[in-house]
Amino acid sequence: MGGIMAPKDIMTNTHAKSILNSMNSLRKSNTLCDVTLRVEQKDFPAHRIVLAACSDYFCAMFTSELSEKGKPYVDIQGLTASTMEILLDFVYTETVHVTVENVQELLPAACLLQLKGVKQACCEFLESQLDPSNCLGIRDFAETHNCVDLMQAAEVFSQKHFPEVVQHEEFILLSQGEVEKLIKCDEIQVDSEEPVFEAVINWVKHAKKEREESLPNLLQYVRMPLLTPRYITDVIDAEVSSIDGKYCSTYMFISFDL
Known part of the structure; x- marks a missing residue:
């Protein structure tokens, strides 16, 4: 050489x-x-x-x-x-x-033992599993374990698929504060304001006795100017009255004031 x-x-x-x-x-x-x-x-x-x-x-x-x-x-x-x-x-x-069956145990354990790779893998898996039926639960799960990227992804998903999300049990079981946070968000994507009103009514009806007092507070976040006069007279008046007449006058004040 x-x-x-x-x-x-x-x-x-x-x-x-x-x-x-x-x-x-x-x-x-x-x-x-x-x-x-x-x-x-x-x-x-x-x-x-x-x-x-x-x-x-x-x-x-x-x-x-x-x-x-x-x-x-x-x-x-x-x-x-x-x-x-x-x-x-x-x-x-x-x-x-990572599987659907083990991820709920695996992520907290990875956080406990500070195994960042496993935590990241679990978050990526859960993000791939986001669905209107589970996105609210995944968002809360991510927040509990300080998975910021997953929490934001679930939040965006719930806003993008709002009309489908509110049809599922996770929405019905939310607290009043969590419902407020979701429906007043300017980023929720809806073709009209009707699904927002219907989501509020369905949430209240699920536990009418405990939740009917929340109705006026929640209805103030429904954007009335975006609803048609026919929908207001034909649907809203009947729905609000069917829950409790005493809240109907409160809501009509809110609606016409807007």
Whole structure:
């Protein structure tokens, strides 16, 4: 070979994956494992360094002065054994199996153990599952677990599909404040204001005795100028009166004032 060849760093792109595969094989044969995670009476042998490298939760556990630092067994609360198995598989393979059946357990567990990859995978899965029948529930679920992008996606979906969303049980079971927030939003997409009025009436009728006092407050968010005079006289008057006559006069004041 003639000439002088300059040194060169060569990246093989196979090393990291090969190491993960080897460590996963070692885990499954309980070789070189230095900690056992105990979940619901089931033991999961693992390697501290692998857990700490993937999770801030385990990193803090094994590098701080917490009591678990030197223990050979660590009890993990707040998740099921089947969920722990899925999470450990992710840690060692970078692959997570998300399904409709497991996502509601998997996402909170991923948040607990601070496994960002699993959390992201769950959020992407739930976003792909958005439907008029579940978007309000997914929005609340996302808010509970601080999944901002998923929460915003569900919010936009509920606004875009408002007429279909209000036909489902999730809408009927909302609190008054949540109904108000949805119907007064300027981003809801409707061909007319009729579905907004009908959504309010159906929500009140579902639990008439408890909800009829909410009617005047909710009806003030129905944009009356967008409704036809015929709809007001033929539909609205009859619907409001059928719920409770004493609220009819309140609503007519609101409507004509607008």
